[in-house]
Amino acid sequence: MVKLKNDRFLKALLRQPVDKTPVWVMRQAGRYLPEYRKLKTKVRDFMTLCATPELACEITIQPLRRFDLDAAIIFSDILTIPDAMGLGLHFIPDKGPRFDKYICSAADIKALSVPDIEDSLSYVMDAIRMARREIDGKVPLIGFSGSPWTLACYMVEEGSSKYFSKVKGMMFEAPEQMHMLLNLLTKSVTAYLNAQIIAGAQVIMLFDTWGGILSSEKYQQFSLYYMHQIVQSLNRKFEGHIVPVILFTKGGGQWLEVMANTGVDAIGLDWTTNLSLARHLIGDKVALQGNMDPCVLYASSDRIRQEVSSVLASFGKAKTGHIFNLGHGIHPTIDPEKVRLLVNLVHCLSEPFHQ
């Protein structure tokens, strides 16, 4: 194991003192980078990028070559698991992910099984191994998966949804059926993330993109319950190193206390949640990751500086426990130079908070 040259991100996740607030950017490896877009023109489709370890590794590294980021995240998609289950994932330009078949009935669910991770998702582990070699201990590498509820949303709804009426229809009308699906996904996600840890992922993040469309009660029953199981079943100590886990429910600002009680190391926050209020609610139990509105990056340098200061100040003077990030993935139309500015501003402006 190479010793990390920059362990600021890991330290902040474990609430150990750091010199500066670490920063990375959700979707930092992706469409806003010209070198990514160039590479994309050479392949048939998005899934080819994910499923070709050399390409996924290259894309993972691209933002590290440009910016002084404190973490890398493996380039992949949250929907690799349903694809490995045989649903047939593809991407329609300007529309997003689609499957060849969808889950409509109990029979459809019964026909599914936990995929053989080492077989059907070996391309992800290969990409992680390659990326670890390439990164060479510069910064830690994050592995990830969609949450069971989020995967279920995509597997049941056909295409993007305004109301999520199909997946919610199943949840309200046939809750036991939905639980069957979520159980299966929980087993799959756990196996998948543990395989990522063995392959070299040093931090794990669970993306619960659609937990926030649920009521408080249903969120706990249908999303958090399963993420809790996953958090408890991960190999969070690997080769003597702690593997911290981050939980991110978009729109989950009302449920921080129950999220913190799952035993995660950090909670990702979107920009609707005030960081000082979040700290007040859950104390130093977990680290907080976030939470600048990605739209700030459309503004001028002066305005970006103001907003970065404001996010840092809202977390307040604590020697650790904050990882700066956007509150959601970076938009594809952002100028990469704005990311350079962001990263430098966070490092520069955060120093006084850690003294």
Place this chain on the structure above:
Amino acid sequence: MVKLKNDRFLKALLRQPVDKTPVWVMRQAGRYLPEYRKLKTKVRDFMTLCATPELACEITIQPLRRFDLDAAIIFSDILTIPDAMGLGLHFIPDKGPRFDKYICSAADIKALSVPDIEDSLSYVMDAIRMARREIDGKVPLIGFSGSPWTLACYMVEEGSSKYFSKVKGMMFEAPEQMHMLLNLLTKSVTAYLNAQIIAGAQVIMLFDTWGGILSSEKYQQFSLYYMHQIVQSLNRKFEGHIVPVILFTKGGGQWLEVMANTGVDAIGLDWTTNLSLARHLIGDKVALQGNMDPCVLYASSDRIRQEVSSVLASFGKAKTGHIFNLGHGIHPTIDPEKVRLLVNLVHCLSEPFHQ
């Protein structure tokens, strides 16, 4: 003034004891009703329905003929004000509202002025007067408007938006420009709602559909600040009657305390907020309206009964202060019989809570 035959809704808004929990449904006058769809085929477009008082009145009454609702809401659209400002509102089937021109610059904003309500929006007041005569004191009539921030979102973004990058871009980059627009809209909305009260609206509701896309800080500066001004400037006593005001920020569950401090009578909640937690936070200062997930109405009668019970129980045993509603507008594909069931269930199952 005709004395109200059913004043359950008004009483609950003013936290006076009621025999049963009052219930109405956001978008109860609209597309899920066959008689509405039939009427719609006879006109050129959606705006003709809004701008023809006889039709708007008829649509307002339609759900009252079918169901034992405790309130009526005038049929109109939240975007009548920008239309009256000359932006030219029209609706594209399956896509939603569009304007002929959008607000892109300070010059565009300077060219706008507060519309002459009695002139350009007289059709709304006429519809309210007609509907009041038709309803004949059966239940109270709600008047409404979009919030300044929500109107600004539609006026700046072109069409539906995933990221709201244009309106947020303006907010971050040129906040004084955005404030200029919001000031103008605040004056317009205030004049508009006061005219609705004079015409006969007995309750006022402010729909802040897009406040929830903001950070906590920006919500207070760019949305709540202006709604607060409106609430303070409304003629809330008219001809000896109190005119209660309801504030609804979709996705505003994290900001209930500051919303309650505006002096409103009630807060509308979407389904992500737990009612008992909301009561715990803001006490009996304001009434709460909501908050069943509209998707519940896709389920069977038994499941609907369970969810209605669950919403009533989460508010708990209090003699008043709860108005049952969905957490968002009813979906167009819902069977009207499910609304009948819902209304009857709320009345029937809520009685024990008021004894």
